[in-house]
Amino acid sequence: MPRLPRPPGSSTLRPGAVALGRPDPGPDLNSPEGLIRAARDWLGAGDDQRARLALDRALALRPRAAEALLLRGLVDQRRGDLAAAAEWFRRAIRARKDFADAHLNLGSCLIGLGQTEEALRQFGRAVALAPGMALAHLNLAQALLDQGDLGRARSAIDRARALAPDALPILLARARILAAQEDYEAAGAAWEDCVARAPGDVLVLNDAANFLLEDNRVEDSLALYRRAVALAPTSQEVRKNLIRALMTTGALDEAEAEAVGWLGTQGEDPRFRRLLGDVLVRAGRFPEARSAYVAAWDALPEDDNIPLGLTATGKMKSGEALGDRILERWTAQGAAGVVSADIAYAAGKVLDDRQDYDGAFAAFAQANRLKAADHPFDADAHDRFVEAVSTVFTPALFERFAGLGSPSETPVLVVGLPRSGTTLVEQIIASHPQAAGAGELTHVSRFEHSLPWRVGEAGRRGYPACVAGLDGAILDRFTAHYLHELTRIGPKARRVVDKLPNNFLRLGLFALAFPKARIIHCRRDLVDTCLSLYFQSFAGGHEYRHDLVSLGRYARAYLAMMAHWRRVLPLPMLEVDYADVVADQEKASRTMLEFLGLAWDEVVLRFHKREATVATASRWQVRQPIYATSVARWRRYEQHLSPLLLSLEGKKPSKG
Incomplete structure (x- = not known):
């Protein structure tokens, strides 16, 4: 979900740590000092033009007046000419080498110009010169966050917070840094603190709701989005985020009503018409969706995401x-x-x-x-991760943690490579009266990513080594949160399917949390699966699929991971072949229902007529009866697939 940009000047801490006062009607306009004082006052009052004229006169009288050079840079910075502003700040530094404010503002300009490395040096210099300036630590933290240096960013923001514990911009930056570090519990508390301090700030509500939605706290996120919409009913971005959140949670009727309501009250808006198309696709109303997309594309012919949606x-x-x-x-x-x-x-x-x-x-x-x-992919790093998971999750580990976790039999994980039939399997099971489909939940993956922070000292070794520090209390917090979401999705269901495919990497962790759950592993011809991945435009992730050789290596790592789980996993796991489902849907469906302890009901044979949201790339296919045209599809493309075929065999393609 998009974060909303904070308007210039809306923060209590902002680049330009110069205290600007109100205009003084009686400064001496014949001396550099008086002109600088007047310029400062006029800047504070928003009269940039008069401030610029006063500063130009001051600099004509005293060309190396560091404060005048700084303020002159602020004038250009405020009007958006960052290159000119940066040069004024450099001149201020040449005039006074220990001028922390100039280093700070130069760093801010350089961030805007995309020169992050140099900006970091300037922020570091500002911190060294003025260690008590909270704004300097804040800007340093934000630059480090942009660079992905999360450890140093957290240290910098903690120093800023110690200096200004109530400053909202610092608290917001801290919440974002904690989330980027995947310290989700601490980040959640930080966002709650921000909302409590600024309950009427639309930007805070929006960004906090974004985090809560990603953290699978659905009701809380929707409540904040609705508050933000109530406060800013004409804000496009806030309304879009609410609609996207409603789509994510399956509330398609409300999402459609919000989109149609916007179009009815705010006038024709192609971006909302395109968003309406997304809602209708998820609802399976394809002709209406196509009409919405066409209207949006006619108005925005340069937006190539619209024809992709079509x-x-x-x-x-x-x-x-x-x-x-x-x-x-x-x-x-x-x-x-x-x-x-x-x-x-x-x-x-x-x-x-x-x-x-x-x-x-x-x-x-x-x-x-x-x-x-x-979106580069490090295949070597991924192979090392799979090997590490295999080393940690052993029969001895499962025996050690026996007796922990939830006794619930509600969760069903459907895993496999993406495009291997996971959505088809979920839709068949979810058509049963005693089952429900949750789509692709991220609870298990977020639990994995946050585990190093949850286990304390043991977390220093990272995941998966930190699994050794697990205890019953940590597992209970996770399972309660996860089951709460499953209950929301299927209040009366005996089985709820979570079909995030790459949970195949986390089956060991899931088994510790739910030792009585079920797993269904979807298999499909490996070349067909890889080809489908190569052809699919995903919203994010899946970097491995952009190169046929890397795609083959990822598929081989997947095979190795699943082979390991077959040897050690204490949970029952059913293997379902896509080709078998296509060849005899009833037989495959009976096998799956029997595995889940559900009585046979022929309604599952009509899964494609079920009215429910489908949020994955397979949303058109699963609205159709089962068809066989995707079996051995790769043969049509065989002449192009040598790099993939060799990679799947563990061979390197020839350089020629």
């Missing part, structure tokens, strides 16, 4: 105007030498629908090259 509404066979329009845009961008990943993915989908397999592969390959540039 491809989720169904196939676009030869001769269909929308498909032609997508291909024309892709071709035009190619001729101009600037292609977006979104339009390349959309073109690939259209060409695949039209059975132009060479053209489709070229488009998908282009999309992945564009994505790979910004």
Whole structure:
């Protein structure tokens, strides 16, 4: 969810640690000192033009007046000319080398100019010169956060907080740093503190709600989004975030009402029309969704995410105007030498629908090259992680923790590689009257990521080594939170399916938390699965899929991980082959229901008619009856897949 930018001057702490007062009607405008004093007052009153004139006169009289140079930089900084402002601040530093305010403001300009390394040096210099200046520590912390240096960022923000414990900007930055460190319990408390201190601040409410939604605290997040909307009913971003949150939680009727209500009261807005399309796709109302997307695209033809959304509404066979329009845009961008990943993915989908397999592969390959540039994947690090998990989760570990965790049999984890049939399996089970589908919950992954902070000293070794520090109280807090969400989703369900595919990496941790739960492992032809991953545009993550060799290595690591769980996992696990479900849906469905202790009900054979939200990339497919066209699909693309096939065998492609 987008954070809302804080308007300039809205913070009690901001770049420019100069105290600006009110205008004094009687300064001496014939001396540099008087002109500087007057300029300071005029800046404080917002009269930048008069301040600039006074400062120019002061500098004409005294060119190396450090304070005048600083204030002159503030004038340019406030009007958005960061390059000019930075030069004024550099001149101020040359005039007075120990001028902490100038170092601080120069650092702020450099952040805006994208020169983070140099900005860090300037903030560090400001801190060294003025260790009691809270703003200097705050800016240093924020720059370190931007750099991903989270440990130093936390130290810097803690020093800022010690100097100004009630300053809201410091508390907000601290909450964001704690969340970035995956110290989710501390971050949650920090966000609650921010909301308590600023209950009427729309920006605080929005950003706190973003965190709470990511932390799976659904009711709390929606309450804050609604408060923010009530305070700022005409704010587009706040309303969009509320709608996206409602979509995430499956409240599609309310999400649709919010989008339609905005369009009815604020006038035609293509971005909300596009958002309405997203809501309708999740609800399975594909013709209406297509109409919404088309209206949005007509108004915003430069937004390539809209045609990408259109491809989720169904196939676009030869001769269909929308498909032609997508291909024309892709071709035009190619001729101009600037292609977006979104339009390349959309073109690939259209060409695949039209059975132009060479053209489709070229488009998908282009999309992945564009994505790979910004989303690198470290296959060696991932292999080491899988090996470490295998080393930690042993029969001896499970025996040591026997008796802990929740006795609940409600959770069912459906795992596997993405695009392996996990959504199909979830929808079949969730169609049963005594079951429910939760979609892709992040509770288990967030528990894994936050575990080093939860276990105290043992957490210094990171995950998975820190599992040794687990105790019953830590597990009980997690299981209570998780079961609360499952109960919200399926109040009367005996089984609730959580189908986040990459939970295959966390089955050991899940087994410690829920020793009586069930696991269903979805398998599909590995090459078909990898090809589908390569062709799919995900909202985030899955960096491994942008290169065929890395994709093959990730798939081999997955096989190794699952082989380990088969040897050591104390939970019952059912293996479900996608091809078997396609070949005989009833037989596969009976097997799954029997495994879960649910009586047979033929309603599960009509899963595609079920009215429920589907939030994954398979949302169009699962609204259709089961079809076999995706089995051995990779054969259509075989001539392009040598790097993947060799990687799956553990071989390196030839450099030629």
